[in-house]
Amino acid sequence: MGKIIGLVNQKGGAGKSSLTNALSHEFARRGYRVLVVDYDPQGTQTMLFGFNRLSEFVDTEHDITGIFEGKDVKPVNIGENLDLIPSNQGLREEAESGRMGKELVLANFLKGGFGKKGMAEDYDVVFIDSPADSGALTVGTIAASDYILIPTRLTFVDSTGLVGTLQTVIQAVMTFRLDLSILGFIPVAYKPRLKEHNDVLASLKQTIPQILERHDFIKVASKELFLEPVKDRIAWAEAAGKRISIREYIEKEKKAQRDIILTIENITDEIIRRTMLPEGAVV
Ligand SMILES: Nc1ncnc2c1ncn2[C@@H]1O[C@H](COP(=O)(O)OP(=O)(O)OP(=O)(O)O)[C@@H](O)[C@H]1O
Ligand SMILES: [Mg+2]
Secondary structure (H helix, E strand, O other), X not given: OOEEEEEOOOOOOOOHHHHHHHHHHHHHXXXXXXXXXXXXXXXXXXXXXXXXXXXXXXXXXXXXXXXXXXXXXXXXXXXXXXXXXXXXXXXXXXXXXXXOOHHHHHHHHHHOEOOEOOHHHHOOEEEEEOOOOOOHHHHHHHHHOOEEEEEEOOOHHHHHHHHHHHHHXXXXXXXXXXXXXXXXXXXXXXXXXXXXXXXXXXXXXXXXXXXXXXXXXXXXXXXXXXXXXXXXXXXXXHHXXXXXXXXXXXXXXXXXXXHHHHHHHHHHHHHHHXXXXXXXXXX
């Protein structure tokens, strides 16, 4: 069964989709079999993978809303070792429905049980990209995850959003008796020379451990909660605009910015260590 990593932050624009995209490409490049679930009705991840019309998947075998009917939704192949379950607007309706246990639907789909095989069994790593709220899809992402990865920007506003996100994780763990670990926090769009960013980072490094200590049933994958920051670079938006991975964009057009690729490689190495995935290509 693949390790399931949910990227959550209820604040918009935190870097969930960009990081999910970069990490999924990097794991696939290294030979891990990767599945990405776009669990955000906005469909940013689906678009980052080059699909501009989300409606093209509605009522097909790839329609993610099928998981709410217990159907075997088929992933779309993106490239070698890389599959996507694309999003569409129907996901919003499912999230708002009165369906019993809607927060556990993705967990059941990925992990299986009751005589059904889980989709995660066919992969080494599964990334879930979640929406910017604390609703059923975000809680569903948390409930399906073995590990929670929390990207965050470093303004004061973002730091308050981060505490809210952590409370949602804690609440979900208690409500659904989840067995998950916090994989880490990733500062995104970091400006090393900006005082606000450094002040917020320092303050988060103090307050987050305090919150976690008060809820000692929440496991952490490492004592060092923060992973390497991803610096503020326009290349991220440019790569997104071209619908190509950050690595492909930099290797083709921005060779001077190879440090971005290095950061993604370092974060990937650290995730492999923290999740105890086998090192190197698994195939
Ligand atoms: N390191 C970075 N430096 C500068 N811009 C970045 C960086 N990472 C991401 N961005 C840009 O920030 C914007 C928001 O990023 P992204 O869509 O990944 O966030 P998100 O958390 O998924 O947002 P949402 O909550 O809307 O789903 C995008 O335009 C993206 O290109
Ligand atoms: Mg997003």
